[in-house]
Amino acid sequence: MASNEMxxxxxxxxxxxxxxxKNPLNQSMLYGCDLMEIPGAWDSPNFVYKQADIVLQGIPYxxxxxxxxxxxxxxxxxxxxxxxxxxxxxxxxx
Numbered sequence: 001m002a003s004n005e006m007x008x009x010x011x012x013x014x015x016x017x018x019x020x021x022k023n024p025l026n027q028s029m030l031y032g033c034d035l036m037e038i039p040g041a042w043d044s045p046n047f048v049y050k051q052a053d054i055v056l057q058g059i060p061y062x063x064x065x066x067x068x069x070x071x072x073x074x075x076x077x078x079x080x081x082x083x084x085x086x087x088x089x090x091x092x093x094x
Contacts, residue, residue, distance in 0.1 A: 007028075009028050009029060010027040010028045010029065010067045010068075011027055011028075011029045011030075011031060011065060011066045011067055011068075012024075012025060012027035012029070012030050012031065012066060012067065012068045012069070012070070013031045013032075013033065013059070013061070013065075013066045013068075013069045013070070014030065014031070014032050014033070014069075014070050014071075014072070015033055015034075015054065015059070015069065015070070015071040015074050016033070016034055016035075016071060016072070016073060016074030017032035017033065017034050017049075018034055018036070018038075019038060021047065021049075022070055022072055024068075024070055025067075025068045027067055027068060028046065029046055029047075029048070030046060030047045030048075031047070031048045031049070031050070031061070031066070032047065032048070032049045032050070033049070033050050033051075033052055033054060033059065033060065034049075034051065034052075035051070035052070035053055035054075036051070037051050038051070055078055
């Protein structure tokens with residue numbers, strides 16, 4: 001690469017990262033998002049952590065911000081919505 005070319009910053013989001021965020025594609029920046037508060041959240045210049053309930057609040061980043069996203073041990077914790085016979089929506093965790 002020529003010295004005047006800049007290296008493109010790549011971003012990976014690990015949803016539900018807990019205290020062990022993963023960056024399976026080795027992007028240059030790792031972002032983590034989890035429901036729980038993580039004290040100290042890894043003081044690293046290449047890691048950004050946000051606490052959020054993405055079921056109620058959504059992912060706290062703009063659309064198309066990440067080059068890749070992972071959700072290891074996460075999807076099974078997202079509540080599913082079902083409709084009762086009275087046509088009322090109920091959130092149920094399976």
